[in-house]
Amino acid sequence: MRIRRVLLLLLFYNTTFAGALDYQLTPIKVSDDIYMFKGLKQDFTPSNGGNIVNTGFIVTSQGVVVIDTGPSYLYGKQMRAAIGKVTDKPIIKVLITHHHPDHFLGSQAFSDVPIYALSSTIKAIEMEIASLLTNMYRLAGEWMRGTEETPELFQALNLSEEKLGNHQLQYLSVSGHTNSDLMVYVKEQKVLFSGDVVFYNRALTTPHALPTEWLATLDMIQAMDVDFIVPGHGDISKREVAVIQTADYLNWLEHIISNAVRDGLDMNEALNIQIPERFHGLAVLNAEFSRSVSHLYPAYEEIFFK
Amino acid sequence: MHEQILNKEPVVFDDRINIQVPDFAEDPMNVPVSVEINGINDIAEIRVFADLNPIQKILVFKPLHIKPYIAFRFKVEQATPVRAAVKTNDGSWYVGGRWLEAAGGGCTAPGTGTLIPDWQDKLLNVTSRVKMNDAYIGRLRFKIKHPMDTGLADGIPEFYIKKYALLDESKREIAIVETFQPVSEDPVFSFDIYDAKTSSIELIGMDNNGNKLEALIRQ
Numbered sequence: 426m427r428i429r430r431v432l433l434l435l436l437f438y439n440t441t442f443a444g445a446l447d448y449q450l451t452p453i454k455v456s457d458d459i460y461m462f463k464g465l466k467q468d469f470t471p472s473n474g475g476n477i478v479n480t481g482f483i484v485t486s487q488g489v490v491v492i493d494t495g496p497s498y499l500y501g502k503q504m505r506a507a508i509g510k511v512t513d514k515p516i517i518k519v520l521i522t523h524h525h526p527d528h529f530l531g532s533q534a535f536s537d538v539p540i541y542a543l544s545s546t547i548k549a550i551e552m553e554i555a556s557l558l559t560n561m562y563r564l565a566g567e568w569m570r571g572t573e574e575t576p577e578l579f580q581a582l583n584l585s586e587e588k589l590g591n592h593q594l595q596y597l598s599v600s601g602h603t604n605s606d607l608m609v610y611v612k613e614q615k616v617l618f619s620g621d622v623v624f625y626n627r628a629l630t631t632p633h634a635l636p637t638e639w640l641a642t643l644d645m646i647q648a649m650d651v652d653f654i655v656p657g658h659g660d661i662s663k664r665e666v667a668v669i670q671t672a673d674y675l676n677w678l679e680h681i682i683s684n685a686v687r688d689g690l691d692m693n694e695a696l697n698i699q700i701p702e703r704f705h706g707l708a709v710l711n712a713e714f715s716r717s718v719s720h721l722y723p724a725y726e727e728i729f730f731k
Numbered sequence: 732m733h734e735q736i737l738n739k740e741p742v743v744f745d746d747r748i749n750i751q752v753p754d755f756a757e758d759p760m761n762v763p764v765s766v767e768i769n770g771i772n773d774i775a776e777i778r779v780f781a782d783l784n785p786i787q788k789i790l791v792f793k794p795l796h797i798k799p800y801i802a803f804r805f806k807v808e809q810a811t812p813v814r815a816a817v818k819t820n821d822g823s824w825y826v827g828g829r830w831l832e833a834a835g836g837g838c839t840a841p842g843t844g845t846l847i848p849d850w851q852d853k854l855l856n857v858t859s860r861v862k863m864n865d866a867y868i869g870r871l872r873f874k875i876k877h878p879m880d881t882g883l884a885d886g887i888p889e890f891y892i893k894k895y896a897l898l899d900e901s902k903r904e905i906a907i908v909e910t911f912q913p914v915s916e917d918p919v920f921s922f923d924i925y926d927a928k929t930s931s932i933e934l935i936g937m938d939n940n941g942n943k944l945e946a947l948i949r950q
Contacts, residue, residue, distance in 0.1 A: 563834060689862040689870035691802035691921040692763035693751040712755075719757035726919060730858035730874055 446568055448476050448500055450507040453661075456614040458484040458592065460511060461655045462495075462504060466627045466708035469496070469527070474568030475561060476500065478527040481618055481655055482508055483611060486590030488517030492609055492618045493657075494531030494540075496561060498572040501531025517589070520596070521579065522607045522620030522657065524549035525630070526557040532578050533571075541582035543598055545605035551576045582607065601639025602657075608646075615650055617664070621657035622646070625667040626706065628713035629674055630658070631720045636679040643672045659708070674704055678717055686725035695722055736780050736788060737816055737824050747771050748827025750779075750815045759837030761804040761915050766792075766815040768799035773820045777801070781831070783811035784913055785838050785883060791909040797897075802921035805913045806837035806881065841884040842916040844876070855892075857934060857946035867928050871897075873948060874919045877938065881912040895936025895944055897922065899929035 452460040461481040469475050475496030483490045489508060494501045508516065521529045521542035529550065532540050542550070554574050562569045586595050595610040602621040609618040617623075621630065622642055646654075651664040659667075685695040695718050704710060733739055751765040766779060777792045777799060785808050792801045799817075814828035844850050859873035875892060882889030889912055897906040905927045910918070924932065936944035 560834065686860075689860060689872055689921070691765050691872070692804065693753070693765040693802065696753055696763075715753055715755075716757045719753070719761070719763075723761065726860075726872075726874060729860050730872075731860070 446474065446499060448474060448495075448503050450500075450503050452482075452507055452511050455481070455653060455655060455661060456611075456616050459611060459614055459616050460484075460508075461661065462507070463661075464527075464658065466659055468709055468712060469561070469564035471564075471566035471568075473565075474500070475527055475530075475565040477658060479655055479657060479659075479661075480504060480528075480531075482516075483592060483594070483609075484512045484514060485592045488515045488589070490589065490594065490609075491516055491519040491535065491538075493522055493528040493620070494519060494535060496527040496530050496565060497569050498531060498533045499568055499570070501534025504531060505534050520582065520607060520609055521546060522609075522618070523603045523605060524553065525603070525621065525632075526561050528620070528657070529579075530558070530561060530569075530572050533573065533575055536575070536578055539580060540578050542579045543605045543607050544581040546603075546607070547576070547579045547581060549603070549605065550579060599642045599645070601635055601642040603633040604635065606642070610649070610651070615652040616655065617646065617649070617651045617653070618655045619646065619657065623654050623656040623667050623671050625654070625656045625659035625662045625670060626708060627659035628704070628707040628710045629671065629678070629717070630713060631678070631717045634675075634717075634720065636675055636721070639675055640672060640679075643668050643675075674707070677701065677704070678714075678721065682718060682721045683725050683728075686722060686729050692718065692722055732780065732782055732787065732814075736778060737826075740818075740822060740824055742816070742824040742826055745771075745817075745825035745827060748815050748817055748825060750813065750827050750829050752813050752829050752831045754832060756807050756831055756833035756837070759807050759833055760840065762807050762813075762831065762833070762837070763802065763804050764789075764813060765802040765921075766800065768815075768817055771799070771817055771819065771825060774799050775818045775820050778816045778818070779814070780816070781805070781807060781811045781813045781913065784808050786881060786912045788911045789913045790911060793907040795907065796899075796903070796905040796927050798923040798926060800921075800923045801908070803918055804915040806915055807831060807833045807913075808838040809833055838881050838913060839883045841887055842878045842880055844916055845878050850876075850878070855938070855942055855944045857944070857948065859948045861948065861950055863950055864925055866930055867925065868930065868932060868948075868950070869923065869925050870921065871924050871932060871948065872919060872921045873934070873946075874917055875934075875944065876917055879910075879912065879914055879916045879918060883912075890938065890940060892918070892936060892938045892944065895934055897924070898933040898935060899927045900931050901929075902933070905929075
């Protein structure tokens with residue numbers, strides 16, 4: 426009895442305190458000087474601490490460029506420490522791809538560095554940060570501790586291209602996943618950090634999606650000289666397969682929800698639509714589909730109701 | 732609930748009451764509910780309510796000459812059971828329910844429609860989509876422009892549609908709906924009116940400020 430109690434205590438200690446809040450961020454080399462931190466293909470939970478997102482960094486001879494800062498202050502701090510193990514060059518700038526919480530709430534850990542985002546992204550952060558934070562504390566729990574409302578950290582990105590040491594970087598202002606998405610293209614290595622414009626093997630999130638614009642942006646990427654894409658969520662992939670998968674799912678989603686409203690289905694009937702087998706391999710599929718119906722369905726009532 | 736909503740009358744739980752809500756309220760201002768009753772005859776009325784909402788009563792539906800089916804969206808303040816209770820003409824209640832997870836905030840948040848400058852011009856305006864079944868209307872869906880203010884948001888008094896009736900082309904009442912504050916802003920309702928065999932539907936109703944709802948829906 427006593428031994429069991431000691432074991433239980435130890436177990437409790439191990440999972441609750443000792444090293445429990447460790448995101449285990451390990452840089453994955455994408456190409457020379459280009460790295461990513463890969464998030465889990467899951468929903469936000471108290472056990473993953475919000476680490477469902479891919480972030481990255483580029484080591485130039487002038488210093489390090491960071492792309493997205495993760496879901497919490499803690500993530501940002503641990504990300505910074507992990508970057509420090511790869512290079513001793515200073516971090517010279519941070520780029521935020523869009524205003525969803527898992528992509529920018531780690532920015533406090535980079536408050537001594539200029540942090541850039543598109544101006545509409547900054548507006549959206551200012552408007553929504555309070556509710557985004559409340560929601561993240563509710564979903565990810567103690568990992569969020571210390572993460573605060575800091576919209577003043579962000580400044581507008583006005584560049585579309587720059588050479589930093591040995592690397593030519595292009596900053597592409599697009600839309601579709603939200604009304605303001607930033608993608609970072611590393612020219613020589615033909616690598617694209619797509620933000621959430623591309624997902625691979627993980628169902629799309631659509632709370633601010635503009636399907637028509639999103640599909641146009643995907644067409645644009647398909648025409649670019651890109652070999653590899655680091656998507657905002659899911660696995661790194663060759664350009665073509667990831668873009669095709671993202672577009673295929675988005676096209677289907679738009680089609681199926683539009684038809685549901687056209688044919689008079691109520692929202693719960695739309696939620697019960699069978700998802701085709703070709704999408705069954707996407708992580709978090711059922712939960713994301715259900716959320717997408719809620720996001721996209723009302724707009725089609727505006728179109729079909731006369 | 733039993734006392735307030737069901738008048739302390741005899742109640743049994745019954746799985747012929749098919750009520751559907753999503754597992755989680757992604758948008759707490761617009762949670763879709765569908766209620767369909769299969770195999771209970773003699774229905775006098777259907778009451779829909781959410782036990783843990785600050786205002787529990789959501790809607791009362793009397794399907795006089797149409798199928799006992801209704802779908803709409805409502806505002807939820809926190810996770811709650813959502814229930815449909817059917818009263819038959821002999822005075823018994825049959826109840827079905829589903830648990831709805833929610834992060835909350837739907838009832839105490841202000842609406843957004845009244846932020847648009849000339850929202851009053853469109854008040855009680857009706858748009859619709861009907862699915863025909865030969866010459867008659869089958870599935871009927873319509874939206875009524877209305878803020879549906881709960882009175883729980885700071886400084887905004889309650890302002891909501893109280894009641895409306897559906898009339899067929901011979902002016903016969905085929906359904907009556909009483910709505911309460913939790914029904915969503917610019918509410919959208921779905922009905923199956925195959926049984927009424929009518930090619931048009933008239934809507935007649937009123938909100939709590941006495942504004943009149945009048946609309947004619949045809950294909």
